[in-house]
Amino acid sequence: MRLRSFALLLFVLVAVPTFALPPNLIVGGSFDTPEDLQKWRITSNKAFLGWVGLDSQSRPASGSATVFGSLGGYRSQCVEVTPGREYDYGARLMVTHGARKFAGDGTQAYVRITFWGDSLCRYGVPVGEAQTEAVAGPTGRFVAVSAHAQTPEDARGAYLTLISVVANAPAASAAPTLFDDVFLQERGGCVPDEVTLCLAGGSLSASATYFDASGSAHQAQVVHLSTTSGYFFTDSPDDAELTIKTDGAKSFVIGGMTNLGLRITVKDWTTGQEKRYVNESPHFLSPIVDAFSAQ
Amino acid sequence: MRFKTIITLLTSVVAVPLFAAMPNLLPDGGFDTPEVVAGWRTVTARTAEVNQQETSWIGIDSLGSPSSGSMVLNGAGFSMQCVAVSEGVAYDFGARILINTRDGFKTPSVSMKLSFFADSQCGGASLAEGLAVSGAEPGRFTAIAAKANVAPQGAHSALAKVLVSQPGDAGLSGVPYPTVYVDEMFLREAGGCAADDNTLCLAGGRLRATVRFLGGDTGATVAPARQSSDSTGYFFAQSAASPELTIKAIDLSQGGGGTRIIIGGLTNRPVEITVEDVTRHQRRTYFNVSGQYPETIVDVLGNEPARRRPTAR
Numbered sequence: 001m002r003l004r005s006f007a008l009l010l011f012v013l014v015a016v017p018t019f020a021l022p023p024n025l026i027v028g029g030s031f032d033t034p035e036d037l038q039k040w041r042i043t044s045n046k047a048f049l050g051w052v053g054l055d056s057q058s059r060p061a062s063g064s065a066t067v068f069g070s071l072g073g074y075r076s077q078c079v080e081v082t083p084g085r086e087y088d089y090g091a092r093l094m095v096t097h098g099a100r101k102f103a104g105d106g107t108q109a110y111v112r113i114t115f116w117g118d119s120l121c122r123y124g125v126p127v128g129e130a131q132t133e134a135v136a137g138p139t140g141r142f143v144a145v146s147a148h149a150q151t152p153e154d155a156r157g158a159y160l161t162l163i164s165v166v167a168n169a170p171a172a173s174a175a176p177t178l179f180d181d182v183f184l185q186e187r188g189g190c191v192p193d194e195v196t197l198c199l200a201g202g203s204l205s206a207s208a209t210y211f212d213a214s215g216s217a218h219q220a221q222v223v224h225l226s227t228t229s230g231y232f233f234t235d236s237p238d239d240a241e242l243t244i245k246t247d248g249a250k251s252f253v254i255g256g257m258t259n260l261g262l263r264i265t266v267k268d269w270t271t272g273q274e275k276r277y278v279n280e281s282p283h284f285l286s287p288i289v290d291a292f293s294a295q
Numbered sequence: 296m297r298f299k300t301i302i303t304l305l306t307s308v309v310a311v312p313l314f315a316a317m318p319n320l321l322p323d324g325g326f327d328t329p330e331v332v333a334g335w336r337t338v339t340a341r342t343a344e345v346n347q348q349e350t351s352w353i354g355i356d357s358l359g360s361p362s363s364g365s366m367v368l369n370g371a372g373f374s375m376q377c378v379a380v381s382e383g384v385a386y387d388f389g390a391r392i393l394i395n396t397r398d399g400f401k402t403p404s405v406s407m408k409l410s411f412f413a414d415s416q417c418g419g420a421s422l423a424e425g426l427a428v429s430g431a432e433p434g435r436f437t438a439i440a441a442k443a444n445v446a447p448q449g450a451h452s453a454l455a456k457v458l459v460s461q462p463g464d465a466g467l468s469g470v471p472y473p474t475v476y477v478d479e480m481f482l483r484e485a486g487g488c489a490a491d492d493n494t495l496c497l498a499g500g501r502l503r504a505t506v507r508f509l510g511g512d513t514g515a516t517v518a519p520a521r522q523s524s525d526s527t528g529y530f531f532a533q534s535a536a537s538p539e540l541t542i543k544a545i546d547l548s549q550g551g552g553g554t555r556i557i558i559g560g561l562t563n564r565p566v567e568i569t570v571e572d573v574t575r576h577q578r579r580t581y582f583n584v585s586g587q588y589p590e591t592i593v594d595v596l597g598n599e600p601a602r603r604r605p606t607a608r
Binding site: 225236238243287 | 353358359433474476526535536593
């Protein structure tokens with residue numbers, strides 16, 4: 001086939017039995033309506049939460065939470081967790097260009113997970129805490145942040161906190177940060193981050209490694225265009241290198257605008273199947289049209 | 296070359312002098328900072344149905360720039376700016392619009408109007424008007440434009456307005472309403488690239504890109520476009536969530552001139568892709584008529600002298 005001349009399919013891992021994707025334990029984390037804000041609680045009387053009708057994946061009838069102010073953030077409802085079990089958590093966020101009244105460019109945003117010894121997250125003191133990487137603003141676009149945590153043996157509950165602060169000056173007013181698609185799920189599903197696209201409801205993931213002139217490998221960063229498409233870039237999100245779109249939960253098309261050496265990985269999380277493609281520099285990536293088999 | 300088996304290249308160069316992109320007559324149309332919103336006069340249409348209307352600013356840019364933002368219009372009304380124009384001159388105007396909506400609420404409708412006046416301060420009755428209407432799906436920035444609006448005889452000024460018509464939802468005071476973000480508002484002499492629902496303007500407006508889907512029961516149809524940045528964008532068929540062709544422009548002025556264009560295909564539909572350097576009137580047209588997924592197209596525009604040459608296939 002023509003596409004195989006430059007984009008070489010490396011291998012397909014042996015399929016494992018179909019398994020369900022782990023559900024998101026956070027209710028109201030997609031902020032589809034302003035009413036979802038009621039499921040979140042303020043942590044400081046100098047922090048504020050709002051809602052805007054701008055969705056991280058451009059869903060027309062959804063929006064995002066806006067966190068701004070100082071000294072705190074907004075926390076989710078408490079969810080029950082299992083001791084010793086591994087969880088992924090994170091969100092999509094955009095630190096906006098701040099107005100003069102905000103500290104603006106010094107704003108950082110991240111998601112923190114706090115573990116408690118009781119399932120209501122009420123009694124005693126936290127038994128554990130972790131956070132995603134802090135994203136410095138302004139970002140110009142939504143970026144996905146995520147991290148992995150193992151529940152402490154004495155933990156029964158956990159909540160997430162959405163934080164937007166000025167680095168080294170927590171009392172200063174941070175620029176508004178939009179949070180969307182906040183999640184906490186058991187390990188085993190697609191986890192979006194700055195180098196991973198999760199498409200088709202999280203059933204497919206895509207990532208790409210590119211090779212520079214010296215042959216060193218680097219992870220390409222991603223921008224989500226929608227729930228079913230996104231692109232990878234190397235130097236700037238203004239400069240897309242390859243784009244992927246899905247058609248249903250199994251089929252996908254990858255189109256290239258790059259002659260970089262590439263290794264592209266697409267995974268079907270419902271079966272564990274994984275496909276890898278290679279583009280050898282200086283050939284421009286040929287279109288890749290492929291699908292995972294139904295299991 | 297391989298891609299030529301399915302891509303036919305058509306080149307034409309028209310002999311016109313080299314000219315620079317026209318300047319934007321709306322100095323604050325980029326809404327880079329909150330302060331520029333004050334340069335826009337906002338008129339509120341307060342009715343029994345509309346509980347509030349306000350103009351504000353948000354640090355979210357239509358092309359993803361981290362150092363810019365947009366004007367936010369909440370409720371029915373309009374924002375406008377008056378600028379000087381010259382009679383007999385044709386003008387393009389437009390903006391990038393993002394319409395937010397919510398279930399249970401009526402989606403705002405947005406348009407942009409240009410009115411010409413004999414008075415230098417946009418006073419009195421208008422002499423002529425042009426209108427650009429947004430029909431875009433909510434949730435993404437979409438460009439709207441109206442092209443070649445000629446200032447009539449006696450016109451000395453023009454009022455550029457962005458209008459939001461929003462029936463509102465009575466009795467829901469305090470609820471966040473659907474809003475409209477406005478960015479990259481422009482009014483300039485015609486002849487450059489004017490971004491609209493089907494047109495990408497890349498490389499600072501130097502390149503214009505359009506796509507037509509060929510064949511089908513209804514003949515050729517123009518593909519809608521969405522711009523991701525100053526230098527990249529894509530075309531789609533059914534939904535903006537599903538790109539069919541992506542394009543990016545790379546400035547080569549540091550290394551010999553011109554602009555490299557790279558087009559990636561995610562479709563096997565027959566298409567016609569047209570890219571034009573509007574400052575040099577150099578145009579390239581590419582076809583994918585085979586029904587296969589097209590190989591990546593790589594080309595350079597604007598590196599040739601602007602002189603008359605026969606159209607060549």
